[in-house]
Amino acid sequence: AQKVTQAQTEISVVEKEDVTLDCVYETRDTTYYLFWYKQPPSGELVFLIRRNSFDEQNEISGRYSWNFQKSTSSFNFTITASQVVDSAVYFCALNSGANSKLTFGKGITLSVRP
Amino acid sequence: DADVTQTPRNRITKTGKRIMLECSQTKGHDRMYWYRQDPGLGLRLIYYSFDVKDINKGEISDGYSVSRQAQAKFSLSLESAIPNQTALYFCATSDPGLAGGQFTDTQYFGPGTRLTVL
Numbered sequence: 001a002q003k004v005t006q007a008q009t010e011i012s013v014v015e016k017e018d019v020t021l022d023c024v025y026e027t028r029d030t031t032y033y034l035f036w037y038k039q040p041p042s043g044e045l046v047f048l049i050r051r052n053s054f055d056e057q058n059e060i061s062g063r064y065s066w067n068f069q070k071s072t073s074s075f076n077f078t079i080t081a082s083q084v085v086d087s088a089v090y091f092c093a094l095n096s097g098a099n100s101k102l103t104f105g106k107g108i109t110l111s112v113r114p
Numbered sequence: 115d116a117d118v119t120q121t122p123r124n125r126i127t128k129t130g131k132r133i134m135l136e137c138s139q140t141k142g143h144d145r146m147y148w149y150r151q152d153p154g155l156g157l158r159l160i161y162y163s164f165d166v167k168d169i170n171k172g173e174i175s176d177g178y179s180v181s182r183q184a185q186a187k188f189s190l191s192l193e194s195a196i197p198n199q200t201a202l203y204f205c206a207t208s209d210p211g212l213a214g215g216q217f218t219d220t221q222y223f224g225p226g227t228r229l230t231v232l
Contacts (some may be wrong), residue, residue, distance in 0.1 A: 045204060045223035091156060095219065102221055104156040
């Protein structure tokens with residue numbers, strides 16, 4: 001069975017602060033894929049990143065960075081110098097096995113105050 | 115135009131009514147999915163289809179049915195709606211190809227349908 005835990009439910013920061021969203025996953029498969037999605041107040045789900053289990057390189061995209069550590073089964077997401085537009089619900093998801101089904105965490109609501 | 119569209123975007127209905135939610139995509143993907151989102155529960159898979167002749171139940175399929183009319187269309191039906199089916203429903207598509215040697219079965223989501231059952 002696969003499981004994704006996002007222990008933080010709500011985070012509130014002031015603009016320009018850095019913030020890290022935690023994601024811990026469980027799977028028995030050796031090959032798996034991890035994802036982050038953003039759900040802004042408008043409601044749509046926006047794909048942010050995919051990481052394969054055999055690639056532990058961290059990734060940076062502008063103010064966003066992701067830290068993948070197989071040793072701790074974690075795939076954490078950091079927003080540097082947060083902005084009000086970063087306010088959203090962020091979901092971590094796991095796809096393992098051959099059936100291509102995504103298992104989502106319960107999401108983290110991030111509020112960035114001006 | 116959006117790659118994945120859902121109609122209607124909002125729907126209010128009464129208990130016992132039959133409801134159909136429709137999803138269309140122009141991404142050319144073979145795989146399509148229906149999820150529901152409830153506050154604090156994340157997204158849960160209702161049904162998925164890997165091609166027009168393939169339909170599979172997800173973790174919460176009871177009370178729902180689907181139809182894959184074409185590669186680009188995947189409909190979700192609530193045969194007799196009940197209040198606990200009030201939720202935000204998402205359609206998603208994916209293509210299990212490889213690009214640069216890496217798996218690319220990323221799911222892309224439609225804008226969602228907000229359904230309220232009174």
